[in-house]
Amino acid sequence: MAATWHYFKWSFIVTVVGLGLTLWLGWAYTGTLAGTMGFFLIGAILAVLEISLSFDNAIVNANKLKDMTPVWQRRFLTWGILIAVFGMRIVFPLLIVVVAASIGPWEAIRLAATQPDEYARIIGDAHLSIAAFGGAFLMMVALNFFMAEGKDVHWIAALERQVAKFASIRGIEVAIVLAVVLIFASILPDQYLATFLYSSIAGLVTFLAVEVVGHVLDASQQATDVAVKGGLGAFLYLEVLDASFSFDGVIGAFALTQNLFLIAIGLGIGAMYVRSMTIMLVEKQTLAQFRYLEHGAFWSILILSVIMFCQTITHIPEIITGLLGAAFIGVSLWSSIRFNRAAAAVL
Template sequence: MQTMMKYYKGSILLSVLGGVCAFFIGQYYSGTVAGGLSALFLATVLSVLEISLSFDNAVVNAIVLKKMTPLWQRRFLTWGVLIAVFGMRLVFPLLLVGVVAHLNPIDALVMAATKPDEYAQIMLSAHVSIAAYGGAFLMMVALKYFFEEGKDVHWISIIEAPIAKLGRMEAVEIGVTLITLYVFSGFQVEHDKMTFLISGVWGIVTYIAVDGIGAFLQSPDETEQLDLNKASIGMFLYLEVLDASFSFDGVVGAFAITNNLFIIMIGLGVGAMFVRSITIMLVDKGTLSEYRYLEHGAFYAIGILAVIMFAGTIQHIPEVITGLLGAAFIALSLLSSIRWNKKHAHS
C-alpha cells in the first residue's frame, strides 16, 4: 500500500485541493451548498472520464519516458504537469475562444466567468477544426507504430504482420491519414469541408515536425556520441504534443457535462495528474516489459480515438463509448500478455 501511495500521493493531494476549489466555485455561482456539491460531483466525473480516456496515453508516455534521462523525466513530471493542467485545460480554451471571437485572453477569461453559456457556444463552434487536427496527429502516432518495418512482435498477427510489411513504403502513414481525412471530409457540411481538411493537414505537419526534431536530436554526427539530454528534449516535445492531442477532444467534450471553464480545468487537471502518476508507476515497475502486448493495446486505442474524433465531427459520440473502447483494447492486450506469460513461463 505504501509503495502505491508514493506514486499517487501528489495526485491525491491535488484532487483534494481541486475538490475544495470546485465546491466553492459551485457555491459562488449558485449561492447554495447544493450548487457546490453539484460542482464537486461534476469535477469528479470529469476526472474519472479523463483517466479512462487517457490510460492509453499513460502507456505511450511510459514507453517514451523510460528512454529519457532522469533529469528530463523529472521535468516531464513538473513542467509537463503545468502545461497539461494549466496550459491545455485553461490557457488553450481561452486562446481558442479569443481567436474565434476576436477577443484578447483577458476578455475571454471574463466571458468564461460571467457568460459561461456564450463561452461554451464559441468553444463548441471550433470542434471540427480541433477534432481534425488532434485526430490526424493521433492517427499518425498509431500508424507509425504499426507500420514500423522489422517489427516482429505482433498481438493480432493477421492484421499487424501485413501492415508491418507495408512499412517498407516511404511515408505510408501520411498517405493513409490523408486518405482518411479526405473520406471524412466528404461527410462534413459544405462550409466545414475545407476547415476539416486544412486542420487535419496541420495535424500531420505537426507530427512530421515533432518527429523530425526528435530524430535530429537523437542522430549524432560521425564524430559525436548520442547526447541523451538532447534526445530527451525531442522526446519531451513529442510527449507534450501527444498529451495536447489527447486533451483536445476531452476539453471540448467536457462542455457537454458543464459549461463552467473552471470546473472543467479542475476536473481534467486532476485526471491529467493521475495519468502522470500511472505513467511513472508503469516505468518504475517495468510493466511494459512484463506485459508484451500492452503497447499494442495502447496504440490500437489511440487509433480508435483518432477515428472517433473524426467521426465525432459528423455525429456526436458519447465520451463513455470512447473510454470503454480504449479500456477494452487495453484490458484485452493485458489478458493476452498474461496468457502468453503463462504459456512461456518455463522458457
C-alpha cells in the same frame, strides 16, 4: 500496496484539494446545497473521464520516457505536466476563445466567468478544427507504431502481421491518413470542407514536423553529448502528443459543464493521475512485464483518432470513447497475463 501509494500520493492530495475547490466553487456560483453538490459530482466525473481517456496516453508516455535520460525524464514529469495541466486544460480553451472571438485573454477569462453559455458556444464552434487536427495527428501516431520496421511482437497477430508487411513502403502512413481525410471530406457539407481540410493537413504536418525536429535536435545533441540522446526532441514530441490527447477531454468536458474553472479542476485532477501512472510504468518497468499492454494503448489511440474524425460529422458520447479505450487496454493486459502464465508453465 505501500509502493503504489508512493506513486499516487500527490494525485490523492490533488484530488482532495480539487474536490474541495469544486464545493467552494459550487457554493460561490449557486449558493445552494444542491448546486454545490452538483458541482462536486461533475468535478468527480470529469476527473474519471480524463483518466479513462488518457490511460493510453500514460502508456505511450512511459514507452517514450524509458529511452530518455533521467534528467529529461524529470523535466517532462515536472515542467511537462505543468504544461499539460495548465496549458491544455486552461490556456488552450482560453486561446480558442481569444482567436475565435478576436478578444483579449482577460476578456476571455471574464467571458468564461460571467457568460459561460457564450464561452461554451465559441468553444463548440471550434470543435470541427480541433477534431480534424487531433484525428490526423493521433492516427499518424498509431500507424507509426504498427508500421515500424523491425516490429516483431504482434498482439492481434492476424491483422498486425499483415499491416507490418507494408512498413518498408515509404510514406504509407501519410497516404493512409490522407485517404481517410478524403473520405470524410467527401461526406462533409461544403461549408465545412475548407476548415476540415486545413485542420487535418495541419495535424498531419505537425506530426511530421515534430518528428523531423525531434530527430534533428536529438542528433545534434548526440553529436556533442551522447548522454542527452532522446532529450529535447523526445520532450517536444511528448508535449504535442499530450496536447492531442487532451483535445477530446477538453471538448468533451463542455458536454457536462460550461464552467471553465470547474473543467480545469476536474481535468487537472485526472491529469495528475496520468502523471502518476506514467511514473509508475517507467520505474516499475510495467511495459516490459506486460507484453501486449503497449499494443492495447496504440489500438486505443487508433480508435480515438477514428472517433475524432467521426465527430466532425456527428456527436459521439465521450463515455463511448473512454470505454473503448479502456476495453482495448484491459484486454491487452489480460492477454499479457495469459502469455506470462503460459511462458512460466513452459519453464
